[in-house]
Amino acid sequence: MPPLLEAKELSKHYGSTIALDSVDFQVVEGITGLLGPNGAGKSTAIKLFLGLLRPTSGSAELMGQRPYESVESRARLGYMPEHDCLPPAVAASEFLTHMAQVSGLPPAQARTRAADTLRHVGLDEERYRPIGEYSTGMKQRAKLAQALVHDPVLVLLDEPTSGLDPGGREEMLELIRRTGSEFGISILLSSHLMGDVESICDRIIVLDAGLVTEQGEVSSFTGETETIYIDVDERRDELVAALIDRGIEATTDGFSVVVQKASDEQYDLIRDAVVDAQARLRRMAPRRHGLADIFRSNAE
Template sequence: MTILATEGLTRRFPRVTALDQLTVTVGAGVTGLVGANGAGKSTLIKILLGLLEPSAGGAQVLGMDVTSRGAEIRRVVGYMPEHDCLPPDLSATEFTVHMARMSGLPRTAARERAADVLRHVGLYEERYRPMGGYSTGMKQRVKLAQALVHDPRLVMLDEPTNGLDPQGRDEMLGLIRRIGSEFGISVLVTSHLLGELERVCDHVIVIDGGRLLRSSAIGEFTQNTETVSVEVEEGQDALAARLAELGESVTPNGRTLLVQVRAPETFDAVRDAVCELDLHLIRMEQRRQRIEDIFREPANV
């Protein structure tokens, strides 16, 4: 099932092209949109919501054209903006109920749904406090709650972990994963933190300078490479020298050595060298590719 699709999508501003001939298709599940700040992620979301017109090309969300059916799209899509947009004098309940009413829910249903989503995001006990006194993490949770309150078919989350500490990021990522896996709502989540998307996404789209670099299932990004990572307690330099003598290709990488696997015998060579030098082996594992590796490769559309 196609959730959204773009064809030659372009958006030009007076001094910059934010999106440049972007053609991509997104299916159901949790999809990550990754790129550096200024890559065009927020511009793409605004176009998909019908809030910004493209300069060229087109896009559809849930089968609806973004240029002619923006209001219909926004009724069935939830949106969590990147910027701080919460009125400080309202409580989370008041704000979430208001957003539910704006989406067309009757008053009673809006209050019930607001209570449900605030419980889901972990704000049930704090729901009547003015949001001006909330921490950054609590504000992010309110923004997520209002994006879910009208039971959308798709939610678009723009940098949802911005400003959060490590624990807060972990909790937010857990909530995002649950939205896709337990509630069956498709998710498009943007981030410039590549490791985060590896943890929660089924599919990842990589853009740079408004152009598509790659669109692949997460498993294709994180497949095993032909490299083994070796870490020893001490004696890393001696181990590297010994492996080089044995004809292995070795590259230091911080506390580890990256050894190119030329044949199954490479693993035996590492084991034997560690034993000969009487070193304490901490770990030896086949290295996996990471999303960030795509930025080191030539563009692959």
Template sequence: MPVISTERLTKRYPRVTALDALTIDIGDGVTGLVGANGAGKSTLLKILLGLTEATSGTATVLGHDIVSDGLALRSRVGYMPEHDCLPGDMSATELVVHLARMSGLPTSAARERAADTLRHVGLYEERYRPIGGYSTGMKQRVKLAQALVHDPDVVFLDEPTNGLDPAGRDEMLSLVRRIHTDFGISVLVTSHLLGELERICDGVVIIDGGTLLRSSTVADFTRSSDRLALEVLADPDDALVALADAGLEVVRDGLLLLVALEDDETYDKVRDVVADQELGLVRLAPRRHHIAEVFDEEATRVIS
């Protein structure tokens, strides 16, 4: 049974359609919901949580109908909103304990769960400070902690890396991945940064203008292409000339050289050029597609 399932789910506002007959099935693991700002990602999460009513269509989460069984559904779901919604005068411990108690945990259990969850997200030492004095990264961790404290079966994370610097994004992405690997909780995470989701997700759903462009596993998205990725110690431009002189079709992509893979002999030709010219081989492997490239291809196909 899918963790999340929608059937022709539609949400219309007076002048815009946020979701347009969206039909998807999302299984266990970490799934990325990808789309540009305004693509309908946040709208979908709010409909699945019962915070916004769909115009038409149906959806289930963990087998619960979002309309008729919303209370049971929400008791099994954690939600990390995109916007800053934290009370600045409360400490992280006070807030997370309060929300744990609201989920039905007794006071002692709520305190224990809050301490464990704040330790997991890296806020244990700072847990008694007022949230108003927290950095953006610390506030994001508080929002993640409150989504996890009641031990849900699935969590919805809306743009969890928003406002974070590169180091903060890496740390948050690691935490998101561990939600499933360490605790077995399914994750639906939204982002407009495709490279982030490629690193941590098992599957990706791409939507644009509220319409499904593609839903697939990351492995399928990033399948091998018909080019070899070559990295050498020598100047890439010198290597490009040497490979071209050997009759190989090659283009430069940053520090990489992308060589057209005609057949198995291409490997031998590249090896010989690298050895004869003493270019210094660092890496030679089939190049894999990036999700961003697939997204661009799908968007172009739909437009045309």
């Protein structure tokens, strides 16, 4: 079975500007995050896989086919753009029925799929209201619904949490997580918000200045570090002193006491220091890498 998306020595130039420079990567089943700063080449990559652009060299394949040569290959692809793309005067159910037909579904099946999809994204009650009356969160869900209405194998989401408040963002991320795990639809999520990607993606591809700088499982980038964070209610200074007495280098960072380059045998010493300092322990855990560290190390 071919990968869902595959870039083979893929390059795209706009005049003298190089948007993508001979990149190779694959998107397989599951939720994949496409990360990168503005101008990294994320949007260009998405447009190449959607068939809206032709590569300068190399190829962008969608399930083994080149979408810019065969539009039929897009029948099993969904796309949720970042920008507004919904007609305000039309009811969501009518719009989704129409988009399902434009994706190739017969009218009767399109109506059923539209109703089902709106229920899945939580717009069942509002499906007959004009989209222009929706809140930002509802519009984002309607945008996701139109990308799912024809039951695609893969859906490309471009900044799906853009413009949402924290509550709406959490709901959208949960919906995307369900789409990937419960509905079985693979996702390529383009975002500059590392928290979003870290919380729901299985894999990531990091683009920077038209090059792939990192790719792999999210867990491989978020492993444990040698830094231990010790959260205590009070007596932090006494704890730091007790640690230093035992030959352990320690500092404070906000409400935490931080021990750098901790080894396994030091855990017992840390425990003893907490007891001696009479500090009430709340939490003690090694810090994990965050995806932000990737960009920090790349910048360095």
